[in-house]
Amino acid sequence: MDYLTHTRLSFFLLLIAISLGKLQAATPHASDKPSQASPAGGPITFRSPLAKAFVVPQSLPGVGFPIQQSYAGRLNIATDPKQTAEAFFWMIPADNARGSKHVTMWINGYDVCSSLYGAFRGSGPITMSLEGGKPVKNPYSWTRSSNVIYLDVLPKVGFTRGTYSVNSSRDVGVLVFSFLKSFLKVFPEMNGLNLFLAGNYYTGTYANYAAQKIYAQQSQLGLKLQGMILVDALIAASDFHMYAATTKFVTENNDVFKFDAAKLQKLLATDKQCGFSEYLKKFLTYPPSGHFPEITKALDPSNPPWFTPDCMNLYSQMYMGAPRDLNLWNIHDKPGSADTNYTRFNYPGRPDVQKAFNLADVQPWSFCNQVQNVFPNDDGSGLATDILPDVIQRSKKVVIMHAELDATLPVEGMRLALQNVTWAGKQGFQKPLTTNLIVAGKQSGKYQSERGLTFVQVAKSGAMIAHDQGEVALTVLDYLLGNRPAL
Numbered sequence: 001m002d003y004l005t006h007t008r009l010s011f012f013l014l015l016i017a018i019s020l021g022k023l024q025a026a027t028p029h030a031s032d033k034p035s036q037a038s039p040a041g042g043p044i045t046f047r048s049p050l051a052k053a054f055v056v057p058q059s060l061p062g063v064g065f066p067i068q069q070s071y072a073g074r075l076n077i078a079t080d081p082k083q084t085a086e087a088f089f090w091m092i093p094a095d096n097a098r099g100s101k102h103v104t105m106w107i108n109g110y111d112v113c114s115s116l117y118g119a120f121r122g123s124g125p126i127t128m129s130l131e132g133g134k135p136v137k138n139p140y141s142w143t144r145s146s147n148v149i150y151l152d153v154l155p156k157v158g159f160t161r162g163t164y165s166v167n168s169s170r171d172v173g174v175l176v177f178s179f180l181k182s183f184l185k186v187f188p189e190m191n192g193l194n195l196f197l198a199g200n201y202y203t204g205t206y207a208n209y210a211a212q213k214i215y216a217q218q219s220q221l222g223l224k225l226q227g228m229i230l231v232d233a234l235i236a237a238s239d240f241h242m243y244a245a246t247t248k249f250v251t252e253n254n255d256v257f258k259f260d261a262a263k264l265q266k267l268l269a270t271d272k273q274c275g276f277s278e279y280l281k282k283f284l285t286y287p288p289s290g291h292f293p294e295i296t297k298a299l300d301p302s303n304p305p306w307f308t309p310d311c312m313n314l315y316s317q318m319y320m321g322a323p324r325d326l327n328l329w330n331i332h333d334k335p336g337s338a339d340t341n342y343t344r345f346n347y348p349g350r351p352d353v354q355k356a357f358n359l360a361d362v363q364p365w366s367f368c369n370q371v372q373n374v375f376p377n378d379d380g381s382g383l384a385t386d387i388l389p390d391v392i393q394r395s396k397k398v399v400i401m402h403a404e405l406d407a408t409l410p411v412e413g414m415r416l417a418l419q420n421v422t423w424a425g426k427q428g429f430q431k432p433l434t435t436n437l438i439v440a441g442k443q444s445g446k447y448q449s450e451r452g453l454t455f456v457q458v459a460k461s462g463a464m465i466a467h468d469q470g471e472v473a474l475t476v477l478d479y480l481l482g483n484r485p486a487l
Contacts, residue, residue, distance in 0.1 A: 043068055043093035044100040044147065050186040054358055056090070060126070061352040063135045067125045068093055068143070073358035074161060075186070077153065077178040085164035087179045088152040090119060090357065091187070095143050102146040102481050103223060104196045107153065107176060107210065111202040112375075113368035114158030115150035116348050118200070122466035123148065123473065130337070130344040140470030145478050147193070153179055157369045159348070159359060168380035173209035177217065184222050191222030196229065196480060200463065201409070204233025204400075208384040208391055215394045227395035229480050231473075232406050232463040235384035236417035239295040242315050244280045245410035247271035250318055253407075256331045257322050267317050274298055274311035284416045286432040292420040318407065328407040330462020343367075389423035392452045399454045399480045403461040403468070404445070411457055424451035433457055437472070437487055444472045447487050454479070456487070 054071040070093065074086040094100045106115050106123065120128045125141040142148050152158035153175045155165055166172055184191055195214075197207045207228050214225045234241050247267055250257050259267065271277050279295050297306035322328060327338035339345060347353060349365025392398045400418070402411045419428035429448050437445040437456060445459040456476055458465050466473040478484045 043095065043097075044189055046071070046187055046189050048186060048188055054091075054186065056358070057356050060356055061350060062347070063126055065135075065137060068095065071187070072356075074159065075179060075182040077175050077182060078162070078164065079174055079178055080164070083162065083164040085155070085162040085175070086160060087175065088159035088161075088357075088359075089179070089183065090116065090150045091183075092119075092125060092143050092148050092150075094145070094147045095141075098483070099143065099145045100147060100193075102194045102196065103149060103190060104142060104146040104198055104229075104477070104481075105149040105151055105176075107151050107197065107199045107203050107206055108157060109200060109203065110368065112154055112157055112371055112373075114152050114348070116152070116158060117345055117367055118464075118466065119150045120347060121345065122464050122470075124150070127467075128345070128347060130339055138470065140466070140474040142466070142474065142477055144474065145481055145483055146196070147190070149183075151176070151179060154369070154374050156373055158367070159354075159357070159363070165376070166374065167377060168375075169205045169209040169384075170213075170381045172206045173211075173213040176206070176210040177213045177221070180214070180221055180223060188222075193223055194481070195223040195225045196227055197225070198229045198231070200231040200233055202234050204230040204235045205379070205381070205384040207233075208235065208387050209381060211391045211395070212387050215391070225395070226482075227397040227399070227480060228391070229399045229401060229477060231401050231465055232403055232409055233384075233400065233414075234409060235388060235400075235414075236420070237383060239276075239299055240417040240420070241409050241413045243274070243299065243311075243413075244276050244295060244416055245412035246315055246318050246407075247277050248280060248412065249407060249410040253331055256326060257318075259321055263317075263321055267314070267321070270310050270314050270317065274308065274314060276311075276314065280412060280416060284412060284419060286419075286428070287426075287430040288419045288428040291427070322407070327462065329464065330403070330405050330468060331407050332405050332460070333462060333468075385417065385421050388421060392423045395452065396482075397454065397480055398452060399456065399476060401456040401458060401465055401473070401476055403458050403463055403465050405461060405468075406463040408463065415455070415457075418453075418455060423453060426451065429455065435487075439472045439475050444469065449487075454487070 054073045056070045056072045058066040058069055072090040074088050077087045078085040106118050109115050109117050120126055123142040125138055125143050126135050127138045128135050152160050197211055199207045211228055274296055283292050296311060297303050298308035298311035301307050325335035327333040329338060345367055351362045354362050402414045404411055429450050431448060433446045433448045435447050436443055437447050445457045447454060447456040458469055458472055461468040479487050
């Protein structure tokens, strides 16, 4: 993968730091069986003796209400006999028979973080507050429409365990495929169901490579991959996602960034020197005028004649210049709400919770790892946009959902990146983003669907769309799953 994309991985986490059992036992092969809903027409039921080892109490510690029977623990994902590798999963069956036809798998979270944050702070049936309030039922849990698997597959992240390592997102895709094969040995009733991949931030890259791997070996897997949904994802080079639209985002939202005249002038001068806003204005058109040239050579330190430190520091100017209590993931959230160092979500670290999740060895909980600990030699794969066209072609539907209030990945950066992708014979979207997204009678954003890809720009939301606009996120998921014909 090119230098610019890895700048996003390591550089952004660096800014944050500055600013603030093997398959339980060896399991026999299980033959494919059709999925079964319960006799009462409720959630799918599991009769395999192996599944009993993964049962989670319906009343989790500290949660004052029960949820449906769920399953969690570690499964063997080793692809090298010389290594040990165990992924952690939490599978929550759908609330009803309709949702039992689908499996939505949320892979990790953010860059190198645990999927449990999304489970408890977004799309799962239990919503927890970072301020210490009582957990509440999530009325827009994705389990209303699908079986949901929250998967941690990256080494040294969440509750994964082993001696394994990864060198690329392609390796992550192989591990996801290995997990699914192990998973179906324990839960054979899920064979034949429709599978959808999901994730946010850098998981946008992992998910594409996982999809590519699954499609390449679909005949070996009982689940049938149908598509994926990416949320505030990073799929292209960082100059698109992080640099091209940053100055425009700050100037349009300076009521919350509060840049004084001198600070704003410095940002504008740097932007003009580097040509970011000019590039955005010229190339973010519908339809695109042709393949985009390189934005700039100024962001690559390995290219001394062209490298310009001020251009590299523009994103840092935004981050470091913002008020310390501004939530950059949702700039309209209340001041101080951001969990900037990922330390306020500690629920999985409780020994009784780990016991409930069938983890025999209580271990310290850390939501995120450092990028260099997971990818010590950087991500050796190509950009996700290199393989996205093939994933779209093989899928029934691909949805990319992006929030308007996320300063870390401004929405126009994603729109620009997509206009440089050619899929199904044409480059980018041919028509502008003008169709209103109406959810529960409210204007909730805009969207455009063309040639198997749908882009949704969500209004009044930060990066955690399932948390900030839960009904909107569930509506978009229903569209992906085929539960509704259109948005």
